[in-house]
Structures are given as C-alpha cells and as structure tokens.
Amino acid sequence: METVFTRDTKVRDIVIRVPRSDELFKTHKIDFCCGGNRPIHEAIEEKGLDEASILTSLQSLYDQAVDMKALDEEDWTSAPYSILIDHVIHRHHRYLVEELPDLSFYVTKIFRVHGDSHPELAELHRLYHSLKTELEHHMVKEEQFVFPAIRQYDESNMETDRSAALSKIDELEAEHEEAGNLLKQMRQVTSDFTLPEGACTTYKMTFQRLEQLESDMFQHVHLENNIMFPRLAGEA
Incomplete structure (x- = not known):
C-alpha cells in the first residue's frame, strides 16, 4: 500500500x-x-x-x-459486451456523475474569484458547462437506449438485434467528437492548463481535476469508439 x-x-x-x-x-x-x-x-x-x-x-x-x-489498464478487447458495458457504467459514468457537479463548483469558484484578473476563466466556465450538459445527456442516452440494445444482441446473437444496436452508434460517435472538441478548447484557452503565478490551492486543484477529467474521457471514449463499436460493426 x-x-x-x-x-x-x-x-x-x-x-x-x-x-x-x-x-x-x-x-x-x-x-x-x-x-x-x-x-x-x-x-x-x-x-x-x-x-x-x-x-x-x-x-x-x-x-x-x-x-x-489499474482497472483501466486491463485488456478489454475480448471481454463480453455485457462486461465491457458494466465497466463503462460503473467506472466512467459513475466518475462523471460524481465529478461533473463537484468540478462545476470549483470552475465557477475560480471564475468568480479570479475572473477579473484572468478573463480566460469566463470562456473556461462556458466551455466546461457546455461539456457537462453534453455528457449528462450522452450518458442517459447510452444507459437507457444504446447499451440495452447492445446487451440484447449479446444475449440473442441475432442479426436483427445487431442492426438495431448499430443504428444508434453514429449519433454517439458524433457526440464523442463534440465532447472531444470542447476538451480541446478548454486546453487551448488555459494554455494547456498552465497555472498563473501565485495560483491558490483551489486554482491548482481545479486545473488538475480538469486534466484528470480529460484523461478519463480519453479512456472512456477509447473503450467505445475503438473497441466496443468496431467489434459490433465487424461481426457477421
């Protein structure tokens, strides 16, 4: 330990x-x-x-x-869809559900306290809350519609169920791209999360957690865009 x-x-x-x-x-x-x-x-x-x-x-x-x-570093390429979906929900969705509102508090706080001397925090505040809204809607769509369709195919192995699941994938990938663009803009507006001289602890922690959010999103989207969805599309 x-x-x-x-x-x-x-x-x-x-x-x-x-x-x-x-x-x-x-x-x-x-x-x-x-x-x-x-x-x-x-x-x-x-x-x-x-x-x-x-x-x-x-x-x-x-x-x-x-x-x-350590769990993120496991090889998920051959895991059953149901196991992979459970991992995405319990690891990445749970993280977002807990982190997004808490981080919203800190992004707002540093904007309110330091925004006069660091005007880029206004744009960071806007971008972050656009991302937060996007991800909250995205998770609901995945958990209520897309993942159940993939689970159904995982159980039935029927082509009709695979086609039904695939019909929902393009929209998710577009949303992943939009979230990625927002993360990229957040990094740009903060000059790669560079802290100003004399930054307080809250400022430092907020930027660190924004970077952690970005890292988690990269892993989250990788599991879906590069593993789950291509496997589903490539099966016959």
Missing part, C-alpha cells in the same frame, strides 16, 4: 495528490485553500476530529484511485 502523505503533509498538498479529498475536507469543514498551508494534523486537531480516522479515510480515497487506474 503506497502512502503519499503523512500527518505532517500540508493540507494543500493532500488535496492535490489525493483524488476527492476535497469532499472529505468540506464535510469536516477543513480549509484547504487559504488555510491549507499547514500540516494536516494541525487542521484535524483544530476541528476536534479523530486523526487516525481522517488519515485512514484519506488513504482509502487514494487506494481507490490507484485501483481504478
């Missing part, structure tokens, strides 16, 4: 290194932005919290992130 922090690690460093630690800190009202330049044990003591419990929870969040990364 790898440990990337100790009780003496600063709060601001933990929130950047440990995915979703900000949610734990918000729950316990631990300031990780302006008050983040102090050891985690001091912040825990100030709030009267149990240090062992908080550190264990943080380690658990980190271990979960490591486990998910």
Whole structure:
C-alpha cells in the first residue's frame, strides 16, 4: 500500500495528490485553500476530529484511485459486451456523475474569484458547462437506449438485434467528437492548463481535476469508439 502523505503533509498538498479529498475536507469543514498551508494534523486537531480516522479515510480515497487506474489498464478487447458495458457504467459514468457537479463548483469558484484578473476563466466556465450538459445527456442516452440494445444482441446473437444496436452508434460517435472538441478548447484557452503565478490551492486543484477529467474521457471514449463499436460493426 503506497502512502503519499503523512500527518505532517500540508493540507494543500493532500488535496492535490489525493483524488476527492476535497469532499472529505468540506464535510469536516477543513480549509484547504487559504488555510491549507499547514500540516494536516494541525487542521484535524483544530476541528476536534479523530486523526487516525481522517488519515485512514484519506488513504482509502487514494487506494481507490490507484485501483481504478489499474482497472483501466486491463485488456478489454475480448471481454463480453455485457462486461465491457458494466465497466463503462460503473467506472466512467459513475466518475462523471460524481465529478461533473463537484468540478462545476470549483470552475465557477475560480471564475468568480479570479475572473477579473484572468478573463480566460469566463470562456473556461462556458466551455466546461457546455461539456457537462453534453455528457449528462450522452450518458442517459447510452444507459437507457444504446447499451440495452447492445446487451440484447449479446444475449440473442441475432442479426436483427445487431442492426438495431448499430443504428444508434453514429449519433454517439458524433457526440464523442463534440465532447472531444470542447476538451480541446478548454486546453487551448488555459494554455494547456498552465497555472498563473501565485495560483491558490483551489486554482491548482481545479486545473488538475480538469486534466484528470480529460484523461478519463480519453479512456472512456477509447473503450467505445475503438473497441466496443468496431467489434459490433465487424461481426457477421
């Protein structure tokens, strides 16, 4: 079990290194932005919290992130459609369902606080929320219509069911392309997520999580565009 922090690690460093630690800190009202330049044990003591419990929870969040990364590296090229679909839903869709609204809060926050001196944050805010809306609609379409059609073919192996599933694929690929364009524009407007001098912890964490979102989307779309859909189209 790898440990990337100790009780003496600063709060601001933990929130950047440990995915979703900000949610734990918000729950316990631990300031990780302006008050983040102090050891985690001091912040825990100030709030009267149990240090062992908080550190264990943080380690658990980190271990979960490591486990998910390892899962992404599995060979999915021969997995049954039902298994691949379950992976996409439980790994990538769940990540988006949890991350999109939380990240929206931070993208809005840095725009509100720093937008006057960094006008590019207004465009980032617009692009991000266009992406958020696009992905939310896309996930509903996949889970309610497309994936059930592919599962039906996986069970029946009938050509009529394969054709029904294939009829829905072009629209999904177009939506993937639109999401990719929005991610590309977000990277361009932020100069590859380059932080301004003196960026606060929230600013740093927001840009890091935007890059993580981009990385997850690349893996997510790869599984569908390069593995699931071509297999479906190529079967006879």
